[in-house]
Amino acid sequence: TNMERCGKAVIACVHGACVGIGIELVSAVDIRLCSSDAFFALKEIDLGIPADVGGLQRFPKVMANQSLVRELAFSARDFPAAEALASGFVSRVVDGGQAGVHAAAVALAATIAEKSPVALLGAKTLLNYTRDHSVDESL
DSSP: OOHHHOOSOOOOEEEEEEEHHHHHTTTTSSSEETTTTTTEEEOOOTTTOTTTTTHHHHHHHHHHHHHHHHHHHHHHEEEEEHHHHHHTSOSSEEEOOOOHHHHHHHHHHHHHHSSSSHHHHHHHHHHHHHHHHHHHHOO
8 A cells, every 4th residue: 555655656677476465565556567487376265365565456446357356366377477467467578588577667667757856746646546436536
């Protein structure tokens, strides 16, 4: 929740495995990038524990396909970077492993840092509010 409320753009760059609480953590950020070798999995069900740090509250809101959300939560199967991109979980898949995704995230952060911090805070606040409210409530 603190990352959602942070007045700055929060960018996650994922490489390798992003499992369980990792998905819960990156579901709370503004922008998610991953390397082409990244994969994701909600493994809590395999352990017999609930996803209790916001993953099942946030993850469905950032995914475009609710059937896929349920499949992933119920089966605990791995889903690769390409599937994460196609489903809307990440905005970009970058080649080059850790170094490649880190460079892409730093370049994006530099571009965002050139923008007005007041406008950025306003945009982030409105986007977060609108995600959870109707258009009429958000106007």
